[in-house]
Each structure stands twice: as C-alpha cells, then as structure tokens.
Amino acid sequence: MANRRTILQWGAASGAGLFAPLAYRQGMALAAARSGLFFGYVPFTQPLFIPQLLTPLTNAAANRLSPAPGRYPRGAGQTSGRPTAPTHNGDDVSHGIAPEFGRGPAEWNRFNSAYSPDNTHEQEFELVTEETTHRFVPGGPDVPVFTYRDGTKAPGSGTLPGPTIVAEYRAPVVVRCRNLLTRDRTGVNSTQHDIETSMHLHGSHGTAHGDGFPDFYVLAGEARDYFFPNIAPKATDPATLIAPVRGGSFDTSWIPTTLWYHDHAMDITGSNVIRGLAGFYLVLDDRQRELADKGVIPPIGGSDAFGNPLDLGLAIQDQVFNADGTLFYDFLDHNGRLGNVFTVNGVVQPKHKVQRRKYRLRILNASNARAYEIRLSTRQKMSIIGTDSWLLPRAIEVESFQLAQGQRHDVIVDFRDAPDEVYLENILLQTDGRGAKIVDPSQERDLLLKFEVSGSNSSEPRCVEGTVIRGFAGVDPDGQYAWHRKEEIVGTRAFKFGRSMGAWTINDQFFNPRRADAAPVLGRGAERWIFENSSGGWWHPVHTHLEGFQIKSVNGKPPRRERQFNSDLVALEGNTSAEVFIKFRTFTGPYAFHCHAIEHEDMRMMAVIDPTPGPGGSTDALVTHTPLDGASRIPSEISGVVPDCIELEAEQRLYFDAVGDTKTAANRGVGIPDCKFDFAAGSNGQVPP
Ligand SMILES: [Cu+2]
Numbered sequence: 304m305a306n307r308r309t310i311l312q313w314g315a316a317s318g319a320g321l322f323a324p325l326a327y328r329q330g331m332a333l334a335a336a337r338s339g340l341f342f343g344y345v346p347f348t349q350p351l352f353i354p355q356l357l358t359p360l361t362n363a364a365a366n367r368l369s370p371a372p373g374r375y376p377r378g379a380g381q382t383s384g385r386p387t388a389p390t391h392n393g394d395d396v397s398h399g400i401a402p403e404f405g406r407g408p409a410e411w412n413r414f415n416s417a418y419s420p421d422n423t424h425e426q427e428f429e430l431v432t433e434e435t436t437h438r439f440v441p442g443g444p445d446v447p448v449f450t451y452r453d454g455t456k457a458p459g460s461g462t463l464p465g466p467t468i469v470a471e472y473r474a475p476v477v478v479r480c481r482n483l484l485t486r487d488r489t490g491v492n493s494t495q496h497d498i499e500t501s502m503h504l505h506g507s508h509g510t511a512h513g514d515g516f517p518d519f520y521v522l523a524g525e526a527r528d529y530f531f532p533n534i535a536p537k538a539t540d541p542a543t544l545i546a547p548v549r550g551g552s553f554d555t556s557w558i559p560t561t562l563w564y565h566d567h568a569m570d571i572t573g574s575n576v577i578r579g580l581a582g583f584y585l586v587l588d589d590r591q592r593e594l595a596d597k598g599v600i601p602p603i604g605g606s607d608a609f610g611n612p613l614d615l616g617l618a619i620q621d622q623v624f625n626a627d628g629t630l631f632y633d634f635l636d637h638n639g640r641l642g643n644v645f646t647v648n649g650v651v652q653p654k655h656k657v658q659r660r661k662y663r664l665r666i667l668n669a670s671n672a673r674a675y676e677i678r679l680s681t682r683q684k685m686s687i688i689g690t691d692s693w694l695l696p697r698a699i700e701v702e703s704f705q706l707a708q709g710q711r712h713d714v715i716v717d718f719r720d721a722p723d724e725v726y727l728e729n730i731l732l733q734t735d736g737r738g739a740k741i742v743d744p745s746q747e748r749d750l751l752l753k754f755e756v757s758g759s760n761s762s763e764p765r766c767v768e769g770t771v772i773r774g775f776a777g778v779d780p781d782g783q784y785a786w787h788r789k790e791e792i793v794g795t796r797a798f799k800f801g802r803s804m805g806a807w808t809i810n811d812q813f814f815n816p817r818r819a820d821a822a823p824v825l826g827r828g829a830e831r832w833i834f835e836n837s838s839g840g841w842w843h844p845v846h847t848h849l850e851g852f853q854i855k856s857v858n859g860k861p862p863r864r865e866r867q868f869n870s871d872l873v874a875l876e877g878n879t880s881a882e883v884f885i886k887f888r889t890f891t892g893p894y895a896f897h898c899h900a901i902e903h904e905d906m907r908m909m910a911v912i913d914p915t916p917g918p919g920g921s922t923d924a925l926v927t928h929t930p931l932d933g934a935s936r937i938p939s940e941i942s943g944v945v946p947d948c949i950e951l952e953a954e955q956r957l958y959f960d961a962v963g964d965t966k967t968a969a970n971r972g973v974g975i976p977d978c979k980f981d982f983a984a985g986s987n988g989q990v991p992p
Contacts, residue, residue, distance in 0.1 A: 344440035346652040347753035357466035429454025444628030463649035465582030472588035497523035503567035506692030517569035546888035573901035639672025639736020660761035678703035680726035689713030707844035707874035738842035787884035793828035807908030818933035820910035826921025840877035848894040852883035
C-alpha cells in the first residue's frame with residue numbers, strides 16, 4: 304500500500320527522502336487566487352451541494368444488514384450459521400461489532416429509549432468507501448475522490464461530503480462500513496493500492512471498538528460494524544463523585560447534537576479526509592423538538608420555499624489541485640496541507656438561495672491545516688446555540704467566531720432585514736501550516752459562500768443573546784448545565800505539544816498505539832489537563848476522543864464566551880497553554896487524543912487515553928483489558944484486528960521508531976504488512992457468542 308509509512312520507508316531507502324510514487328508525485332499546484340478563477344469557474348455561480356440523508360435499513364428482517372452484526376466473518380457463499388472464513392471480496396464483515404453490543408438483547412437495549420424503532424435492536428445503516436469522480440466546478444475535470452456511499456445506493460453514487468446520518472438520542476446505531484478501496488478494483492480505486500480506513504465519529508461518546516482508533520482498521524476488501532450508542536456520559540453521583548457505568552442517570556449537559564464522521568486511519572488520515580472521507584452525523588432529542596415547537600430554532604426536518612433544508616450542514620475545506628485538476632497531496636509535507644481553493648460541501652465557492660427567515664447552520668471546519676474566523680459580510684450577529692457536539696445553556700450572539708480544524712459551531716442565522724447578497728467569509732489569514740493571523744478584516748477576507756436572500760421578513764420568534772437553549776420545560780434552565788467542578792479534581796496531567804526530527808510529539812514522544820499516555824480511573828471525579836504548546840509558534844488544535852472537556856483558561860484567561868462550556872477541541876495557538884477539566888465515564892479505552900492539524904496527527908502528534916477501572920472509580924466496566932504498556936496486544940474483540948497482525952504489533956515492528964529516525968524505522972519495517980487472514984475454526988481464540 305502506498306501511504307505515508309511506505310513513502311517514508313522508500314524515502315529513507317533512497318537517501319533523499321523525496322521519492323514518491325507516480326500517483327502521488329508532486330504536480331504544479333494550481334495558482335488559483337484567493338477568490339480567483341479555477342478552471343474558468345466564476346465564483347458563486349454554482350449551487351451549494353446538500354448531502355442526502357443516509358438511508359436507514361428498515362426493521363423488516365430482510366432489509367437488515369446481511370450478515371447480521373456479529374463477531375465473526377462469514378465465509379465465501381456462507382449465508383447462515385457461524386461465519387468461518389473471509390472471502391476478501393468485499394462481502395466479509397471481518398471485524399465484529401462492539402462486545403458491549405454482542406452480549407445479546409439485554410445489553411443491546413441497555414441504552415435504548417422509547418425512540419428505538421421497536422426496542423428490540425439498533426437502527427442499522429451501511430456505508431461503502433470507494434473511489435468515484437467528483438466535479439468541484441461545473442465543466443471542470445472529473446476528479447478521483449474517495450467517498451462514503453450510501454450502502455443502499457448504486458456503486459459510484461458516493462458524494463463529497465458523505466450522506467448525513469441522523470440518529471436519535473439513546474437509540475443505538477450500527478453503521479457497517481465496507482471498504483472497497485482495494486488495489487485491484489479497476490474503476491473503483493485508481494491509486495492501485497489497498498487503502499485501509501478507520502472511521503471515527505468525532506464527538507461520539509461510544510465504545511473503543513467503534514471509535515475509529517487509528518489502527519482498528521477496516522482493511523481494503525473488508526467491512527467493520529461500528530456501534531454508536533448515541534448517549535450522553537453517565538452523570539457523576541454527587542455523594543460519591545463516581546460515575547457508574549451501569550445504572551445511574553446520564554449527564555444531560557453532554558447530550559450530543561452536531562457530530563461528524565471522518566476517516567482516522569493511522570498515518571493516512573490527512574489524505575483520506577481531504578479526498579472526501581467525511582460527513583455529518585446529527586443527533587436529535589426532545590429538547591431540540593421543544594426548541595423547534597417554540598420557534599427558537601427552525602422546525603426539525605423543515606424546508607424553505609426553495610425546498611432546501613432549514614437546518615443546513617456546511618463543511619468548509621480548502622483544497623489544492625494539480626494542474627490537471629486532480630487533488631494534490633504531498634505525503635512528505637508534515638507542516639500541514641493548506642489549500643488555495645475554498646470549497647463548501649465539496650464545491651468551489653457556491654451560492655445558496657435563502658428566505659428572509661431563520662436558518663440553523665452547522666458549520667464544520669473540515670480542513671486539514673487551516674483555521675477560520677467566520678463572519679457574515681454584513682457583520683450581522685449570529686446566535687451560537689452549540690459548540691462542537693453540544694448545545695450551549697443559552698444562545699451567545701457574536702459577530703464572528705473561530706473555527707479550528709475539526710470544530711463545529713451550531714449557529715442560528717436570521718436573514719430578516721438582510722440585503723439581497725450575504726457572504727459567509729473568513730477573516731483569518733493563513734499562508735502556511737504554522738498558524739493564522741487576524742488581519743485587517745476590511746483588507747483581507749476569503750469569501751466562502753454567497754447567500755442569495757429573497758422574500759419578505761418572517762415573523763418568527765428571534766433567537767437572541769441569552770435565549771435559553773439546553774434547559775427543559777418546567778426546570779430551571781441553568782440547572783441543566785453541569786460544570787466540572789474544582790472539588791471533583793482527582794489529579795492533574797500535563798501534555799506538551801512539541802516538534803522533533805521534523806515530526807511532532809506529545810511529551811517528547813511519538814505516537815504508539817500500544818502505549819497508554821494517560822490511564823485515568825474510569826468514573827472517578829474529574830481531571831485537570833494542561834495542554835502546553837511549546838513548538839515555536841505552530842498552532843495545534845487539540846482534540847480528545849470519547850470525552851469532551853470544559854476549558855477553564857487559555858494563557859491564564861477565560862476563553863471566548865462560547866468556548867467556556869463543552870468542547871472536544873481546544874485551539875492551541877502558538878506559545879499557548881490551556882487548562883481544561885475532563886471526566887472519563889462509561890467506557891474503557893483505548894482512545895486517541897491528538898492535534899487535529901491532520902499532517903501533525905499523521906506525523907505522530909497523537910497519544911492514547913486508556914480509561915481503566917481502578918480504586919475509587921467505577922468497577923463495573925463491560926470490557927476490560929490490561930492497561931497498555933507499549934507492547935501488549937489489545938484483545939481482538941476490542942480491536943477487531945486479526946490475530947496474526949496483533950502478533951506483529953506485539954513485536955513492535957510496525958511503528959515509527961521511538962527516536963524518530965526514519966532510517967531506523969525503515970530498517971525495522973515501517974508499514975503494515977499484508978495481513979493474511981487465518982480463520983481456521985477456533986484459531987482466533989474466540990468462542991461463539
Ligand atoms: Cu499540530
């Protein structure tokens with residue numbers, strides 16, 4: 304497979320460090336001006352693309368996933384019974400689903416609410432990763448991209464971004480992700496290489512198995528079932544300060560709303576994401592329906608007079624192209640891939656018709672290396688109702704907000720009184736991967752999207768500063784928000800984000816997926832984490848999986864108002880340190896935390912959180928394993944990695960060398976060998992469920 308590992312290996316072997324295979328050879332980056340012409344495209348003349356909703360499989364048995372979710376792969380031609388052997392033809396489900404799920408109906412329903420379709424099983428979906436072509440501009444070239452395709456739709460129909468998944472709070476979901484990015488599928492994968500994937504649901508409070516841990520792969524030609532419980536974390540018992548895994552209530556401050564799924568495969572996330580492997584994942588709950596009923600937010604699922612959704616996901620990505628219009632990606636650029644062409648939902652500088660009424664915009668920074676400061680050209684205020692995955696207690700009105708890589712803002716924009724043309728614009732100037740600067744906004748701005756506003760003013764209620772958002776009817780609205788309190792702190796950990804050997808470190812170490820860099824006790828109180836950026840002016844947006852945190856200070860001062868509540872990512876600007884409070888509840892590890900400048904992440908600025916049952920915390924975890932020591936295997940029922948691969952991992956042969964020497968790494972065989980499946984009955988040491 305041609306990926307960063309292989310290329311590093313070849314680069315080291317050639318002595319120059321510059322060799323790249325033809326498919327990835329650096330082309331002449333297209334010189335598109337900040338708002339200039341791209342293949343003759345006149346900006347703001349093509350419509351915005353709006354991804355379709357991912358089709359849920361119905362409850363009828365015949366329409367459920369086949370084979371049904373389970374722990375074992377199915378053999379060639381095998382349609383029933385315990386699977387025995389994989390077929391390698393894309394029909395295998397070679398990795399089982401979360402063991403939390405696999406224990407049978409009693410466990411399946413543990414997180415269910417009345418919304419679960421029939422309260423007997425999860426909602427099921429299927430996504431297929433495959434290559435297709437995409438036009439960034441009308442009349443432009445057909446550009447090979449990787450897409451998540453709705454499994455119920457025809458091959459080649461994948462879109463960029465992928466289909467939007469809509470789930471319900473406390474109604475579990477299984478997404479089968481089938482990876483057809485195999486080297487030999489002509490017309491499906493032009494790279495001629497097997498591309499492994501690992502789907503991460505960014506903002507999810509879910510199982511380690513289903514979190515897209517960097518090497519819990521979906522290997523090319525295989526499939527994997529991801530289990531998403533769609534729950535909030537367990538609430539801390541005020542008497543014991545313990546969050547019990549079983550029993551107890553959920554912390555409603557952390558009910559998820561705006562998430563996104565994207566690839567997280569080790570070393571190649573940057574390439575996979577920028578090629579298209581990303582999409583929205585939205586979670587509905589009663590509070591949002593209540594807000595819609597009151598007119599605070601637009602009707603759930605509602606459309607405007609143009610038939611467009613009133614709840615609109617906008618994924619912003621900067622792109623860079625070769626002269627022939629294909630996507631440019633340089634695996635040897637570890638600074639950060641910065642684009643010079645701005646896209647929203649996969650199209651270059653689109654236009655979108657709106658009425659003079661309220662819209663809910665879920666604005667996502669899906670760029671690899673660029674941060675944005677988002678503003679409307681009219682400078683009218685926007686009401687932020689949510690940051691990252693979660694709703695705020697009350698709306699906060701701002702003229703602009705910062706959006707680091709991976710962050711989301713859930714924003715109500717009211718086009719009442721707006722002129723006929725309003726642009727969504729970026730006023731944060733950035734010319735390299737190092738970081739950004741706010742320049743004089745009247746001089747420099749990137750226009751991203753043009754809203755064409757029409758019609759007369761609506762008379763809906765307004766959503767203004769202080770409008771109550773995450774508060775339930777009849778309850779003190781502020782009482783619903785639970786702060787992580789100082790009295791709950793049980794310890795402090797410090798993480799220093801630095802640079803070494805041209806790659807990136809956390810506490811002077813490179814990523815090792817088998818080493819726990821933090822093993823908090825599951826369910827016990829809260830921890831104070833200090834993130835210190837000491838890498839000489841580079842920006843590092845730091846993202847934790849599994850749990851978000853509450854940012855207490857940045858360089859000793861409170862963060863922006865809208866960032867004082869729940870975040871899963873803190874933007875560490877150059878020479879910045881941040882103090883956050885974080886709790887680990889509900890699930891055991893391993894999970895990743897990392898810099899979301901994806902080239903930094905791929906070049907090892909990533910570490911492992913491994914919440915583990917222990918004294919003083921919750922002892923009723925469903926799945927446990929020996930805390931990671933850098934070498935020991937992770938049980939295959941958690942990792943889903945085939946056993947012979949685990950053997951190799953145990954020998955530490957697979958990873959970038961701990962001293963960061965690419966020559967040493969090459970000698971030691973950087974890169975995943977072709978994993979040969981050997982599922983002779985019983986050889987994987989598992990027992991039938
Ligand atoms: Cu970084």
